[in-house]
Amino acid sequence: MPPPPVQCPELFNIHRGYVQTTGRDTGATATYKCDPTHRLHGNPTRKCEQGSWTGDEPTCRVQYSRSKDNSFQNGDFGYSVGML
Numbered sequence: 001m002p003p004p005p006v007q008c009p010e011l012f013n014i015h016r017g018y019v020q021t022t023g024r025d026t027g028a029t030a031t032y033k034c035d036p037t038h039r040l041h042g043n044p045t046r047k048c049e050q051g052s053w054t055g056d057e058p059t060c061r062v063q064y065s066r067s068k069d070n071s072f073q074n075g076d077f078g079y080s081v082g083m084l
Contacts, residue, residue, distance in 0.1 A: 008048035016060040026050055034060035 007024040017034040028048040034040045042058025 006051040008051055008053050011046075011053065011057075014057060014060055016062075024048060032058050037063060039063040 005025045008026075008028065010024065011019050011021060011030050013019055014032060014034075016038045017032060017040065019030050019032050021030045022028045026048055030046045030048075030053060032040060032042075032044050032046075038060035039062075040058050041061050043055050044058060046053045046055050046057075048054075
């Protein structure tokens with residue numbers, strides 16, 4: 001009887017994101033995604049190879065957005081030109 005397949009450890013969701021796997025056996029893949037307000041930093045995909053996941057776990061970082069004219073999104077800013 002052949003030995004049971006070597007499995008990789010269970011993966012858990014990352015902060016402000018999640019992971020989807022195709023299993024834990026050799027050859028399985030894990031794909032990471034972030035919440036809409038965050039951007040993934042690192043490789044989004046890892047592979048199970050002989051009991052270990054390849055690469056490092058990525059992270060989700062907040063994604064800041066700017067309007068096209070570089071104005072503030074939620075605030076007010078102004079100045080006036082004159083004599084002192």
